[in-house]
Amino acid sequence: MTNMPPTGSNLRGAVDLSSLVNRPAAAAPQPAGAGASAGAPTSAATIAVPSLVLDGTDANFGEILELSNTVPVLVDLWAEWCEPCKQLTPVIEKLVLEYAGRFVLAKVDVDSNPQLSQAFQAQSIPTVAAVINGQPVQLFNGALPEAQIREVLERVLELATQQGVTGTAQANTGAPVAAEAVEVPLPPHHQEAYDAIESGDFETARAEYRMALAQNPNDTMAVAGLAQASLLFRLQGKTLDQIRGGAAAAPQDLEAQLLVADLDLSGGHVEDAFDRLLTLFPAQEPAGRNAIRERLLELFEVIGTEDPRVAPTRKRLTALLY
Structure with a gap:
């Protein structure tokens, strides 16, 4: 880990x-x-x-x-x-x-x-x-x-x-x-989001990406940026011990388990993050299943939907859904 x-x-x-x-x-x-x-x-x-x-x-x-x-x-x-x-x-x-x-x-x-x-x-x-x-x-x-x-x-x-x-x-x-060719200007909301991330203001970054998507729902870079900023926002101010300790103390707490998946993925343990969420999925109520599905879709954007580990995870998720 x-x-x-x-x-x-x-x-x-x-x-x-x-x-x-x-x-x-x-x-x-x-x-x-x-x-x-x-x-x-x-x-x-x-x-x-x-x-x-x-x-x-x-x-x-x-x-x-x-x-x-x-x-x-x-x-x-x-x-x-x-x-x-x-x-x-x-x-x-x-x-x-x-x-x-x-x-x-x-x-x-x-x-x-x-x-x-x-x-x-x-x-x-x-x-x-x-x-x-x-x-x-x-x-x-x-x-x-x-x-x-x-x-x-x-x-x-x-x-x-x-x-x-x-x-x-x-x-x-x-x-x-x-x-x-040295400087390629970014779209205004993207620039504001990057500046906010640089200063550690992940909530502002999320807001800027949402505004970019409101202007252009097909802005794939804003979709990925929002997913990344959201992950950073959820993990901000929390230590590794707090996240893992909280999940170990409350194995039935879905939010605590979702946070460990965030931590795993942010550290490069993509398979661990995906497997944790898919393992949790069958035992959840509909609201919990939807939360896991949405988190997985967001994490796909964080690592890039072209990543070879995304397709098999989508397939497993689809099998659990239907």
């Missing part, structure tokens, strides 16, 4: 990259004048990279993780024999270049790099993930149309902005990064 309280920086994704982070590796290149401690976000800095498209390996991924403190790193897990990969990878490369340094792409051949394949839980390929400030984010599996991929990348940029990762990467080709 998680040993640390949840924060906005460890919500999405549940890949344990600690073994890769701790592996001895050559120091990643840093921008001139960088004096921040290792692992600290470098905010709006510009960092030099050999290329915006890199080959990620079991051996060099520690360095690539360091880049994610400055700029979001996309991870494309592929194989030579994978036909959908051959359709998807060129599209991602094209988009990364269009964003002019807002992303770095790491291409990972799963056959040659089994540790990375396992770390990112690549149950099928192509699998695309991101790493932001050292934290993994599950994105999608399979080949998607370019328009959908672009939408995913915009969502990644918003999440990166929330976590203070707003720098750019510049390839060592001498080509300047386009100034207009």
Whole structure:
């Protein structure tokens, strides 16, 4: 179970990259004048990279993780024999270049790099993930149309902005990064929500996301943002011992059990959170079942509905409902 309280920086994704982070590796290149401690976000800095498209390996991924403190790193897990990969990878490369340094792409051949394949839980390929400030984010599996991929990348940029990762990467080709690509303005309510999250005011963040949804019910980024802010709001001010102790003392208290599921998911224990809620479901009255169903749907948004663990959980929930 998680040993640390949840924060906005460890919500999405549940890949344990600690073994890769701790592996001895050559120091990643840093921008001139960088004096921040290792692992600290470098905010709006510009960092030099050999290329915006890199080959990620079991051996060099520690360095690539360091880049994610400055700029979001996309991870494309592929194989030579994978036909959908051959359709998807060129599209991602094209988009990364269009964003002019807002992303770095790491291409990972799963056959040659089994540790990375396992770390990112690549149950099928192509699998695309991101790493932001050292934290993994599950994105999608399979080949998607370019328009959908672009939408995913915009969502990644918003999440990166929330976590203070707003720098750019510049390839060592001498080509300047386009100034207009450095800052992508957020919609007003999204910006207000991110500012509120940054200051720990999760209730205001929830209100801003609700206003964004009132203006556009199809705003998928606001749906995900509201789910994340709501989880942080529920856990705010509570310690790990309080949450787990309360649930242990009152096993029939549904709210206490829901809160433990929140804690598990925020610490990356997604399967534990989902299994806890699905196990509780059959014994509940209709109101309790509805509360569990709504919480599961919200947690799906927190980790990303494209996460491979969502589909089987939906299937189990549907079987319990009907």
